[in-house]
Amino acid sequence: MQLKPDCLVCLFNQAQRVTKVLECDETCAKDVLDTAALEIAKFDFTLTPPEAAAILYPKISKLLHKEDLYKEAKTESIQKAKKLLPFAKEQIRKSSDPLDAALRAAVVGNVIDFATQYGFDLEEEIKKIFHIPFAIDDKRAFSQRLCKASSLLVIGDNTAEHLFDKIMIEVFKEHCSHLDIYYFVRGKPIINDVTMDEALEAGLDKVCTVVDSGVDTPGFCLERASNEAKAIFDNVDLILSKGMGNFECLDGVKDPRLFFLFKIKCDVVAKRVGKQVGDLVCIQGDTI
Amino acid sequence: MQLKPDCLVCLFNQAQRVTKVLECDETCAKDVLDTAALEIAKFDFTLTPPEAAAILYPKISKLLHKEDLYKEAKTESIQKAKKLLPFAKEQIRKSSDPLDAALRAAVVGNVIDFATQYGFDLEEEIKKIFHIPFAIDDKRAFSQRLCKASSLLVIGDNTAEHLFDKIMIEVFKEHCSHLDIYYFVRGKPIINDVTMDEALEAGLDKVCTVVDSGVDTPGFCLERASNEAKAIFDNVDLILSKGMGNFECLDGVKDPRLFFLFKIKCDVVAKRVGKQVGDLVCIQGDTI
Structure with missing residues (x-):
């Protein structure tokens, strides 16, 4: 885009x-x-x-003179996110469709930095997300592919969001035990995007293979990826791209293995996908 | 400022x-x-x-290649304002304090371009203005001075707002019949500020002396005023400065003849006057 x-x-x-x-x-x-x-x-x-x-x-x-501009802000958002994790886990546990609920938990992560403007209404906002319809909803197509896949790549987005991604990955592993899961982080600090430091601190490496993508843009730009990251991207059976930054970079890749999962946070992207700011979407890559 | x-x-x-x-x-x-x-x-x-x-x-x-960027937008806002004028007049007619109500009508004008973001709630918003308290309220001091003054200068602000200023001026003339009233417009089109063209079209010259201030900034910058405008500014008994742009220019003038009347529309001005965005204020010039 x-x-x-x-x-x-x-x-x-x-x-x-x-x-x-x-x-x-x-x-x-x-x-x-x-x-x-x-x-x-x-x-x-x-x-x-x-x-x-x-x-x-x-x-x-x-x-x-500050390499990681949002270092303190990221730490703060991690603390806020941690308080919401038990709620997200409980929603998944109660759900009759755990894979759908896991994807919703991952969107909860994506909504955090958007929802901060709502202040104390954040919890209320997040409660809704486990029930409201997606404006574009390819979650079922994703889940069907997930059950048949041997490998999955999750492309991480923001710090704090990665904690919810971990929950999602745990659910995926529980339901698809032979799945190899990779998780891409940015190659260096850029805005509040998740890097290796935060991923390791959250123990994401305990549930999947965390990979430094080498990418320095706040979105997974394939041309900037390391050879290792490119090879993983090319060879996995399924890819879940989190957040708007990754969508903006990968929008041109018409690939049925690729699913975009995010909350629409700006008019430009809203116009691109034909939906509204605030809408939740899960879009299969070859349909957009 | x-x-x-x-x-x-x-x-x-x-x-x-x-x-x-x-x-x-x-x-x-x-x-x-x-x-x-x-x-x-x-x-x-x-x-x-x-x-x-x-x-x-x-x-x-x-x-x-367009000298008056907001020409069409100004025409549209005049049309919208005209629909609200009967309501403003009725509020003044019903009021036990017509001078206070006239100043409120002039603030209604100032709220218009701000309130457009509320869309169809504009009328509701304006109804409130005739009743809510001002965050800084020197209206009474202004009215007391007005009754004793021989001359008043009103410094205009936005187009459409000038229609409400006209109503206010008519009330002033009714209550203080010997008052000479001057109305400053900008020297050339700048944003949606009122110029001579719009003032004449509204018949402001029928109720007061409309003066081209010569000023090309969207706020009355005294140093840029014509000699005629400067002389009027220096010699009148009382000055009513409308809107935030004029306040930003005249903030440094510590003059008890000068009253600022506006709705606070940005954080910078809110901080300067120690109030909130959205607050209405009438501030005597030597008190700020």
């Missing part, structure tokens, strides 16, 4: 968000925004939004 | 808004946003936000 004009404004707003999260003073905030503005003016429509972000964020990191 | 980092983001969002209002295609929208980004990176904190806007908008106008 290529960059749209609205993405430029979103990126500038993201730069502002960095200055808020890091509580920059006015001079520092202006430096960040000036740097962002000059970078944004250079972007063109050949880039995907995550590729543009991967140009912008390192410039901000350099300016602020 | 000097530019803050958040104003840079606001200005970029405003540039995006131009592309939406004018239904620019992607290439054109990108040109507008690139131009805006490059300009925004040049701004410094010596500017007021309206001065920065007065640099940005003409660049966009030139790029789009």
Whole structure:
């Protein structure tokens, strides 16, 4: 998916968000925004939004002398997520369709950074997710393929979301015991995306093979992946791509092995998939 | 009031808004946003936000070969406002304190472009304004001065708002028949600010002396005013400054003749006056 004009404004707003999260003073905030503005003016429509972000964020990191801009924010979101895990597990346990419930738990993870704007309504929001219909719903097609698959690749997205992905993977393993599962993390810190550090800390390596994808964009850009990651991507029977960043990068890959699972968080993606901001979707890759 | 980092983001969002209002295609929208980004990176904190806007908008106008970017939008907002005028007049007629009600009617005007985000709730929103308390309320001090004044200057703000200003001025004239009233409009089209064209079309010249202030910023910047406008500003007994743009320009003028009347529409101004976004205020100039 290529960059749209609205993405430029979103990126500038993201730069502002960095200055808020890091509580920059006015001079520092202006430096960040000036740097962002000059970078944004250079972007063109050949880039995907995550590729543009991967140009912008390192410039901000350099300016602020802070490699992992969202380190503290990620730690905080992990703490918040941990409180919600028992609820998600309970929903899966009670469900008559555990694979469907597991995918919903993984969407709960994806909704977290979106839902923070709702503040204390987050729990209420998440309760709904185990019951509401998906705007595009290929979950059943995914589950059917999962039962026949020997290998699955899950492409991780945000930190905190990975804790819910772990729950999902545990359910998958319980129901499909011979399944080899791989989990891709980003090759370096970019925004609040999950990296090897957070994955290992959460013990994801105990339930699947965690792989450093080598990718430095906040979305799995296949061309930037390590040879190992590319080989896994090419050879697994099934791929579950989590979150909007990965969708923006892999949208062009028309592959029936590939399923996108995310909550729609912006107008540009909403328009692309023909649904609304806030909708949940599970989309098979060759149908979009 | 000097530019803050958040104003840079606001200005970029405003540039995006131009592309939406004018239904620019992607290439054109990108040109507008690139131009805006490059300009925004040049701004410094010596500017007021309206001065920065007065640099940005003409660049966009030139790029789009359209001097009055919001011409059609202004016409539309006038049509919407006209439907609300009878309600405002009725509220004043019923009020036991017509001067207070007239000032509230003028705030109704100021709330219009803000309230558009509420869509069909606009009428509901406006009904409230005749009853809710002001977060800072120097209306009584203004009215007391008005009764003793020989001359009043009203500094206009947005198009459509000027229709409500006209109602207010009619009430002022009814209660203070010997009052000379001047009404400042911008010297040229800038965003949706009221200019001589709209003022004359509304017949404001029938109820007061409409003056082209010569100012090209979306806020009355005294240094940019014509000699005639400066002389009026200096010599009148009382000044009513409408809207946030005028406040941003005149904030530094500590003058008891000056009253600011507006709805707070952004965090930067909210912080400056120590109140919340959405609050209504009437502030005497030497108290802020």
